[in-house]
Amino acid sequence: MIMYHSTRGGCPPVPFDQAVLQGFAGDGGLFVPHPVPQLSRAQLEQWKSLDYVALAREVMSCYIDPEIVPKQDLERLLAASFAPFEQADPPLVSPGQDGRHWIMELFHGPTLSFKDVAMGFLIELMDYFLEKLDDRLSLILATTGDTGPAAAYAVAGKKRICCWPLYPAGMISREQELQMTTIGAGNVCPVEVQDCRNGGDDLDVVVARLFGNEQLKKRLKLSSVNSINIGRVLMQTVHYFYAYFRTVERLGDPLVFSIPAGAFGNLCGGELARLMGLPIEFICATNKNGTLHRIFADGIFEKSPLQQSLSSAIDIVIPYNFWRFLYFRCSGDTALVNKAVTEFEHFGTVQFDDILHSKLRQGVVSTSISDEQTLESIANIFEQTGYLLDPHGAVAVAGAEQCRPGFAEHTPCVSVATAHPAKFPRVIKKALPTGRSLPESAFHHSIEEAKKADTKVLICTYDELERLLVEKIDASLKHLSPGL
């Protein structure tokens, strides 16, 4: 049976359902599957022509034992999580008709970002486990954009889960905000937090503190669906397989993915797919918040001040999932991970030695894309092909253009487009020539509808946040609704 271990090695391994319900491991580490399932060539061959949902069923069966979720239940949960998608199979488009560079559109879910791909399934799973346990959960999640809407949508109407998406005031787009505040479900309570100097990272600090208090965590039934939740990372392995099968001619040939990286959960999903046996490599594309870029380029993990960028969903200076990646790259040496985490928490910086640094960068090239380059990427692709990228997809495409020379010649590349441009009309406007009206592809009917809907949101200051949350969650557990 696959068990889920803590990256810090400070608590006993747990089965899948426990790992999903707990979010963080008891020692503050992140759950990782052990051992990582290994795929045979024959298995890959069999999966080659599956559609996305069927492929997801196969991949997830490698990680979820049938004693925990029987196969027919797994199928039902997957079907439910993809039901609100416009299309479950993510399109792979090649706007320049360049047969070696594709864009994978991961934004056809209900809230138009790639977060929908894993969130729906995770919430279905949690609800399923809670029903068996006759229990409830309070989800707190700090969001710099798309996690909040995806979670709010997935949780809406679930009887056993209340959800508290927290976002830093003024740091997400109006469209993202509307997606949360117009949900209109009694069990979803969005909170706008004022004066967050470090943006989303400030919120992460509060969340980590609440989770660090075992007693409180128990009483409030806290859990998280941030990308620290292993359920999400596992589900994010599927699109790597899917894109590989759709773009590579011969099984076994290499493929590069260019990924707009924030908390690094998406790329960690890719790393798991690679460890399972998929021959893939990565371009880690950050914006000007280049913590990850410095790790790969210089071997230093150092927190730097947050800078607001045009690709706000990846404005992250502590990419939490990096600890998972480190765990995988040092072959599960939990003492090493624990030492690095402790050092980072104490000094705000860790320097990796040369051996470890070279392990980290094996098959990974990184870059940091400026706002100007992001705008240029949107403008150029639109002008040349009529295809409209969102700012995060643009970071991926700019990263691909910059870094592809670092890989073997003719290696095909898939840039991952993680959001619909309709979520970022102001950035699109800025990118396109002045005076030009937005093209039709910059709109989506669901956003237009949200603009007309009633909103519901709790507003508080950063200093008030912790107390307010505790009070409200306590109340919600008594009354079955957050009761604004």
Ligand SMILES: *Cc1c(COP(=O)(O)O)cnc(C)c1O
């Ligand atoms: C969350 C998000 C990302 C970053 O994904 P991580 O898993 O946090 O690295 C990129 N683009 C968009 C639009 C996102 O919402």
